[in-house]
Amino acid sequence: MKKAVIINLSPRKVGTSMMLANHCREFLLSRDYLVKITHLYPNLKDLSPVHAAINEAESIIMIGPCYINTYPADTVYLLEELEKNQNNLHGQCLYAVIQGGMPYVHTHESGLKMLELFAGENGLRYKGGFVIGMGAMLNGQSLSKLLNGKRAEKMFGRFLENVAKQEKSPAALYHEAQLKMPGLVYRLMAKIMNRKIEKERREKQGDQKKSPYENPGLDSRHNGKDRTIDCKR
Template sequence: MKKAVIINLSPRKTGTSMMLANRCQTFLSSRDYQAEILHLYPNLKNLNPLLVAINDAQTIIMVGPCYIDTYPADTVYFLEELEKNQDVLHGQGLYGIIQGGMPYVHTHESGLNMLELFAGDYDLSYKGGFVIGMGAMLNGQPLDKLLNGKKVEHGFGLFLENVAKQEISQPNLYHHAQLRMPGLVYYLMAKMMNRRIDKQRREKGIGDQAKSPYENL
């Protein structure tokens, strides 16, 4: 039986990244895979469970949110630790899934590019990825809740087929699924999201005059 390890790069054990990780596990399990989900953040102080799983797997899938144009910062730490433990890397297929708040995909692709560059420098075979816009708005709900849900569902299904067959997945799958809207709609969406962020800041007591936590660093 083939083995796949799915690594949740999000600090959350619920939410959109975990929903996608569960989708991967369910699909691969139906295709004669032993698919295991592991979480990065609870293992940051001891990465051995992840290293062992990576060593045993033929396929690695990294799933996470886009924080400021790429995966969370601890993903970079994780890759640096993998570089120190290169003995667990022996040609496995590496796939990436990244989802973010922006509806267009180009702002999130740099996360996949980072994985591709890492795989090229070490003994991994980068086989593509999938980008999902507006993932933050889903908050763990199924993909069909997106405005472009049908296209994303179709593209993601084809991506999973590529993973199951250990084939390269092409970027056109997620580019074709991207939500396309007039610029004015993007502007109004940005205004709405900024208002929501401001409201959340006020609810948590974070005002515009709050002292920066970085001033004394």
């Protein structure tokens, strides 16, 4: 029985990335895989559970949100730590899924490229990825809720078939799944989304509830200091 590990790179344990992770898991289980989902953020202080899951797997599927043109910054930390622990990397297949708010794919593809470069430098077999636009609007709902839901589900299913067969998955699949609209419609959507975000921000002013996207202010990796993003990483 083949083994796969799905790594949730999102700070959220529920949401669109986890919806995709669960969908991927159910698909691979139906193809007689032994599948484990592991979360990056709860293990940042001790990545040994993530390392162990990667070491046991034949296929690695990394799934996460696109923040500023790529995965969250702590994904880079994970890759750095994996590079230091080469014994856990032994030619596994690596697949990548990235989802973000923008409907077009080119703003998210750099995340896939980062993982492809990492694989090439560390003896992994990069087998392709999948980009899903407007993932933030789903907020954990199924792909069918997208405006291009039927096409997105169909193309993502083909991607998962490639994962199950450990075959190369072409970029043409997620390009075909992309929502195709005139530029004017994109600009109108951006204005509507920005107004909605600004309205929610004003409504939540004074609300002390912590955002699920916020990292802990302190952790052992930074010796008790406030965490910042190191642009050199």
